Amino acid sequence: MKILTLYYSATGNTEKIADVITKKLRELGADAERKDITPYNTRQNEIDLSPYDAVIFGFPVYSWRAPREAREWLYTLDGRNMKCSMFFTYGGFIIHPAHYSTQQILEKQGFTVVSSAEFLARHTFNLGGWKAMEDRPNGSDCEVAEEYAERTYRRFTGEDNGILQDLEKTEYTEEFLDEIEKFRFKILTQLPTREGAECSLCGICEESCPSGAMDAETGEADPEKCTACLACVSKCPEDALKINDMKGSWEYKLNIENISVDEMNKKKSRIYL
Known part of the structure; x- marks a missing residue:
């Protein structure tokens, strides 16, 4: 088979x-x-x-x-x-x-x-x-x-x-679930970016991007296409791409989901x- x-x-x-x-x-x-x-x-x-x-x-x-x-x-x-x-x-x-x-x-x-x-x-x-x-x-x-x-x-x-x-x-309607998707961008407030820094331009970030949002040359993600999957950040061999610090939203997420780390x-x- x-x-x-x-x-x-x-x-x-x-x-x-x-x-x-x-x-x-x-x-x-x-x-x-x-x-x-x-x-x-x-x-x-x-x-x-x-x-x-x-x-x-x-x-x-x-x-x-x-x-x-x-x-x-x-x-x-x-x-x-x-x-x-x-x-x-x-x-x-x-x-x-x-x-x-x-x-x-x-x-x-x-x-x-x-x-x-x-x-x-x-x-x-x-x-x-x-x-x-x-x-x-x-x-x-x-x-x-x-x-x-x-x-x-x-x-x-x-x-x-x-x-x-x-x-x-x-x-839930599809329209409601579509709205839920937007919550990701209340946590990820800075899309992946090189912040103007140079890199080797290997292109892995752009090649691996599922939505076609990442531009390797500019080092910026298109906000109209980015889905906050962070493939580019995960796969960048130089750790050149940056996002915002999310530590402050961790406890907030646990609270709104009414769950503890131990329970998870x-x-x-x-x-x-």
Whole structure:
């Protein structure tokens, strides 16, 4: 069985889980491949799914959903009744309705969703001083990823004929969820910038940007396109890109979510069947 894992990973968390899943699928006998669809230019080229028997989609959760550019890209795919699965990485705060929202898109595009999963991971804003899930994903998360791969594989092969059961739905409108996305920019008040400093102009920041927002030459992110994923900051080999200090908003975030660090750290990765 030929299985493709397509993943979006701005800061490396989703990629790490995708690697664990791909390795486990190969151990189970699958012809498993993975492809990084994070860079903007990658998603401008059509991806041919016809050689594959099943596909797995992996995304981080930004403001309760998969990233906007990833959701828009999903609408370009033709599922043709292909079995698929999905998984998410998140920084310990709200995860839903990411599963339900993405399932609705995939089913609309003709996929049959057989499973889903969520994995704890370092929050993107740790790059600015937050301390959310600093040591995740860890060994226990990777064990859940291996179990997810095994149980999903059984559903792909037909050994288990089940499909994904009802997920936690949402009463929120798309318009409301769009407004929630804007909250990220109340925390990230200074978009990635070199602040006029020189660098080697390697271009990695621009090449890795999922939304086409970063201009390597100017060292500035376009505010109309930036989604606050911080891929450019994470991947810059010279640490040349700067953002605002977010330490002051960390306690504020804990308070509005009504959760403590200890409570967050007790959360576990989870499989949905």
